[in-house]
Amino acid sequence: MSAVNIENVTKRFGQMVAVADVSFEVKPGEFVTLLGPSGCGKTTLLRIIAGFLRPSEGTVRIGGAVVNDMPAHLRNVGLVFQSYALFPHLVVRDNVAFGLRMRGVRRREIDRRVGEMLDLVQLGDRALYLPSQLSGGQQQRVALARALVTQPTVLLLDEPFSALDRKIGELLRAELKRVQRRLSISTILVTHAQDEALMLSDRVAVMNLGRIEQVGTPERLYERPRSRFVAEFLGRSNLVRIVQSGRDVRIAGPVEGEGVPMPGTSGIAIVRPENVRLYPPDSELRADRYGGTIEDVQYLGHARIVRVRLDAGVAIEAIALSGSDWKPDAASRVTIEIPSGSFHVIGEPTLSGASELDPSPR
Amino acid sequence: MKDGTLESPEIDSKRPWLLLVPSASLYVFTFAVPLIVLVAASFEKTTGGVTVSSFSTDNYQSFFADGVALRAVLHTLYLSFAIATCCLLFGYPVAMTMRRSGGRMRLLLLFFVVSPLLTSVIVRNVAWILVLGREGLINVAWRGLGLTTEPLRLMYNDLGVVIGVVHVYLAFVVLPVFASLMAIDPAVEESAASLGATRVRVFWHVTLPLSMPGVIAGFTLVFVLCVGLYLTPVVMGGNFVVTISMIIGDLVRTQFDMGRASAFAVMVLLIVAGLLWLSRQFGQRYGVGT
Amino acid sequence: MTGAQNREDARGWVTGSVAVVTLAFLLLPQIILLVESFTADSYLAFPPTRYGLRWYAFILSDDDWLDALRRSLLVAAIVTPVTLLLGLMAAYALDRGPPRGRRTIFTLLIAPMILPHVVLGLAQFQVVFWSHMQDTVTAYVLAHVTIALPYAIITIGASLQVFDRRLEEAAQSLGAAPWRAAFHVMLPVIRPGLVAATIFSFITSFDEFIITYFLSTRRVTVPIQIFNSLSFQLDPSIAAISGLTLMLTIGLTGFLMAGGQIASGGRILR
Numbered sequence: 001m002s003a004v005n006i007e008n009v010t011k012r013f014g015q016m017v018a019v020a021d022v023s024f025e026v027k028p029g030e031f032v033t034l035l036g037p038s039g040c041g042k043t044t045l046l047r048i049i050a051g052f053l054r055p056s057e058g059t060v061r062i063g064g065a066v067v068n069d070m071p072a073h074l075r076n077v078g079l080v081f082q083s084y085a086l087f088p089h090l091v092v093r094d095n096v097a098f099g100l101r102m103r104g105v106r107r108r109e110i111d112r113r114v115g116e117m118l119d120l121v122q123l124g125d126r127a128l129y130l131p132s133q134l135s136g137g138q139q140q141r142v143a144l145a146r147a148l149v150t151q152p153t154v155l156l157l158d159e160p161f162s163a164l165d166r167k168i169g170e171l172l173r174a175e176l177k178r179v180q181r182r183l184s185i186s187t188i189l190v191t192h193a194q195d196e197a198l199m200l201s202d203r204v205a206v207m208n209l210g211r212i213e214q215v216g217t218p219e220r221l222y223e224r225p226r227s228r229f230v231a232e233f234l235g236r237s238n239l240v241r242i243v244q245s246g247r248d249v250r251i252a253g254p255v256e257g258e259g260v261p262m263p264g265t266s267g268i269a270i271v272r273p274e275n276v277r278l279y280p281p282d283s284e285l286r287a288d289r290y291g292g293t294i295e296d297v298q299y300l301g302h303a304r305i306v307r308v309r310l311d312a313g314v315a316i317e318a319i320a321l322s323g324s325d326w327k328p329d330a331a332s333r334v335t336i337e338i339p340s341g342s343f344h345v346i347g348e349p350t351l352s353g354a355s356e357l358d359p360s361p362r
Numbered sequence: 363m364k365d366g367t368l369e370s371p372e373i374d375s376k377r378p379w380l381l382l383v384p385s386a387s388l389y390v391f392t393f394a395v396p397l398i399v400l401v402a403a404s405f406e407k408t409t410g411g412v413t414v415s416s417f418s419t420d421n422y423q424s425f426f427a428d429g430v431a432l433r434a435v436l437h438t439l440y441l442s443f444a445i446a447t448c449c450l451l452f453g454y455p456v457a458m459t460m461r462r463s464g465g466r467m468r469l470l471l472l473f474f475v476v477s478p479l480l481t482s483v484i485v486r487n488v489a490w491i492l493v494l495g496r497e498g499l500i501n502v503a504w505r506g507l508g509l510t511t512e513p514l515r516l517m518y519n520d521l522g523v524v525i526g527v528v529h530v531y532l533a534f535v536v537l538p539v540f541a542s543l544m545a546i547d548p549a550v551e552e553s554a555a556s557l558g559a560t561r562v563r564v565f566w567h568v569t570l571p572l573s574m575p576g577v578i579a580g581f582t583l584v585f586v587l588c589v590g591l592y593l594t595p596v597v598m599g600g601n602f603v604v605t606i607s608m609i610i611g612d613l614v615r616t617q618f619d620m621g622r623a624s625a626f627a628v629m630v631l632l633i634v635a636g637l638l639w640l641s642r643q644f645g646q647r648y649g650v651g652t
Numbered sequence: 653m654t655g656a657q658n659r660e661d662a663r664g665w666v667t668g669s670v671a672v673v674t675l676a677f678l679l680l681p682q683i684i685l686l687v688e689s690f691t692a693d694s695y696l697a698f699p700p701t702r703y704g705l706r707w708y709a710f711i712l713s714d715d716d717w718l719d720a721l722r723r724s725l726l727v728a729a730i731v732t733p734v735t736l737l738l739g740l741m742a743a744y745a746l747d748r749g750p751p752r753g754r755r756t757i758f759t760l761l762i763a764p765m766i767l768p769h770v771v772l773g774l775a776q777f778q779v780v781f782w783s784h785m786q787d788t789v790t791a792y793v794l795a796h797v798t799i800a801l802p803y804a805i806i807t808i809g810a811s812l813q814v815f816d817r818r819l820e821e822a823a824q825s826l827g828a829a830p831w832r833a834a835f836h837v838m839l840p841v842i843r844p845g846l847v848a849a850t851i852f853s854f855i856t857s858f859d860e861f862i863i864t865y866f867l868s869t870r871r872v873t874v875p876i877q878i879f880n881s882l883s884f885q886l887d888p889s890i891a892a893i894s895g896l897t898l899m900l901t902i903g904l905t906g907f908l909m910a911g912g913q914i915a916s917g918g919r920i921l922r
Contacts, residue, residue, distance in 0.1 A: 050825055071829070073829050078826075081818050081821075083818060085821070086822075087841070089843075098836075099827050150827065375749075376749060382741070382742055385805075392794050392795060392798040393798060396775030396778065399775060399778045400778065403778055452670065459668060477679065480851070481682055482875055482897055484861060484875045484882075485898055486681060488685060488878065488890055489682055489684060491696075498697075590770050592861075597879070607770040607862075615865075620778060623774055627771040627774045627775070631771055
């Protein structure tokens with residue numbers, strides 16, 4: 001039995017289709033992230049699961065039961081908002097106790113569970129503070145405690161870190177992961193931040209234009225993206241037209257445009273910048289090496305993003321870790337190496353007999 | 363409040379409107395029906411309590427005929443204009459000061475401005491009698507200084523009425539003006555100043571035009587409220603100031619001439635409607651829908 | 653440069669002093685009235701030569717004043733909760749209903765505010781007269797609710813507009829049925845608006861003159877009793893009843909505001 005099961009859910013607002021025929025499931029204890037740009041339908045989907053919107057078509061199951069017609073307050077879900085949505089008139093303790101009070105839990109039991117939960121989020125000493133007296137990070141921890149204390153079937157998180165400073169957000173992410181593992185609670189996170197999704201999730205569903213483009217583990221999504229959208233949304237990637245002959249894969253040219261006619265099968269593939277190796281310009285030229293000119297260097301501290309314009313016309317980004325003696329300079333010549341195995345074919349013409357390069361099956 | 367994460371509502375459900383039923387039914391009995399009765403009565407001609415005709419324009423003709431009502435209307439409009447203007451002249455600086463001061467001070471000023479609203483109109487009128495009357499504070503002080511033996515005539519004239527009513531309605535100008543002053547981004551004024559405009563010019567060319575929505579709203583509200591002036595003119599104007607409402611009151615309470623009273627009341631309604639229309643025309647120039 | 657500076661400083665100073673004078677103008681009469689109400693003289697003149705509770709004792713033992721006071725308090729005590737309830741319902745309906753038609757409904761609801769009260773009073777008088785409801789508390793209450801309701805709708809509506817509906821969603825996700833979410837979360841959060849509406853409703857009713865004046869013959873309210881005695885004779889009993897009214901409304905306001913401030917942990921100040 002899955003914690004949440006979404007089957008062919010569609011949501012229309014008048015003419016606009018916000019969610020289009022989406023299906024996925026969350027297993028007990030699993031952390032699933034709905035990742036996508038704003039307007040992709042991820043928040044709509046979350047609100048459908050929470051019970052604030054009714055699906056136009058399809059079935060929503062929570063804990064095995066169909067909940068399409070069940071009002072929000074009977075669904076037993078925990079909800080955390082970007083804006084915290086703490087009750088401003090109640091102190092921290094009463095905020096956390098709210099759900100238990102609504103369920104008619106006995107006073108002594110409430111005190112015990114609220115105390116435990118506040119200790120878990122390390123706010124035991126703030127029980128009598130008003131939300132307005134807490135920092136943003138503390139408020140979001142209270143919101144988390146409030147959502148968890150009722151032991152919901154599933155925890156729903158709507159962009160919970162985007163209102164926080166980066167540093168605080170990162171700390172809170174780690175804490176969320178710790179708490180989620182500890183309670184092994186099924187969780188759905190909605191976010192537009194790919195690093196959040198990759199760091200926290202057991203599985204990620206990438207959404208675009210109301211549809212799920214791909215579901216999979218973070219590694220699978222990053223290394224075997226099924227579409228250009230997924231590849232470009234998760235991390236940096238170079239998109240190139242390739243030709244393949246035997247086991248050798250070479251860059252044929254830019255995606256748009258014709259490319260150099262060459263023998264072999266052609267297709268579109270991505271290459272992650274960290275798989276592009278940089279060599280001095282006078283290095284030995286091999287089949288998997290290309291000459292080019294450095295166009296631009298972005299300094300990130302721990303590394304540099306180097307954009308190289310290949311002589312074939314394609315721009316390729318590569319990562320040069322800091323700490324090596326060589327410092328890439330704009331306008332200087334360079335040689336890059338992309339091993340055949342670093343190409344990942346996506347979309348259109350599939351390559352025959354290259355099973356390793358096949359798009360990952362669903 | 364409503365940012366991108368909050369999706370549009372499920373359906374445009376009209377169900378919440380059911381909650382309007384109690385207010386709507388109340389208004390039917392206390393607002394709609396009485397107004398219909400009023401309009402009907404304004405066309406009724408009665409002599410000695412007997413209805414002679416159910417549709418006659420005699421009552422309206424009498425509004426224009428003897429000149430008493432017309433003079434009262436003009437005087438009422440004159441008073442309304444004077445009062446609304448005074449409210450603006452004194453209220454605007456208060457709103458500016460409120461905008462300039464911070465947190466607690468602003469709250470205190472706000473409380474001062476609103477506090478007269480917490481007092482009955484008639485109580486405030488009595489208070490003004492104590493200040494402006496023959497034996498009031500000012501006259502006593504005036505005599506004490508030996509400046510004159512003749513008491514100053516500060517009430518039982520237009521001046522007394524204006525003072526009394528400005529006191530009542532000042533907040534109605536300060537609040538909307540303050541609201542539109544607060545809506546002005548200080549950066550706009552600063553950039554005007556950085557371009558070399560003096561503070562006076564910044565005020566005339568930036569602040570004042572941008573606060574016009576509040577000015578128009580406040581001025582209109584006070585003006586319209588003044589058209590119905592009754593109590594303060596009676597108490598502070600004595601019998602020397604006559605407003606159209608006083609004439610209507612007299613027709614009802616002493617002459618029991620419901621037909622004429624109703625016709626005059628309908629005329630007042632039309633005047634109010636005309637004023638609101640005018641204010642709307644003005645407002646549209648400054649891009650506000652009143 | 654310094655000349656221009658001086659001129660501008662002077663200008664700010666002028667604005668400031670106009671504001672100070674205006675504020676004094678707003679507060680002074682009430683203060684004078686309050687002082688005068690404690691006069692022990694037998695005539696109305698400021699400042700009093702002797703002080704005492706003489707006139708308070710007088711109005712609280714005079715049948716006419718007591719009668720009016722009781723009636724005013726009774727009417728206001730009914731008008732206030734009724735207006736609050738109707739105002740809350742109407743403001744909520746406008747807030748949650750579809751945006752189409754909202755503006756028209758709002759305009760209709762606040763129309764009694766713009767309508768001159770003489771007109772409304774005359775209109776209501778004719779209906780009340782024919783239905784033999786003159787001099788009844790019911791007639792007064794209906795009239796007062798009608799003119800107090802627009803203020804209630806505006807103040808409550810304003811606080812609903814800034815109320816974050818996600819708070820209600822959070823409450824619902826925590827197991828509160830919609831009506832419980834509204835009761836436990838929305839009402840406490842919009843409390844300042846409700847308090848303001850309460851104060852305004854009470855004062856509107858307690859203060860209302862012209863309509864009640866039309867609807868009454870013998871059974872009067874405090875403002876009408878003051879009005880009648882003003883035209884009769886200007887004696888300090890008027891100052892005392894006015895002082896009493898003033899203290900009553902200020903006391904009520906202070907009580908409600910302090911209560912709201914404590915309940916919301918001083919949030920009003922921020």
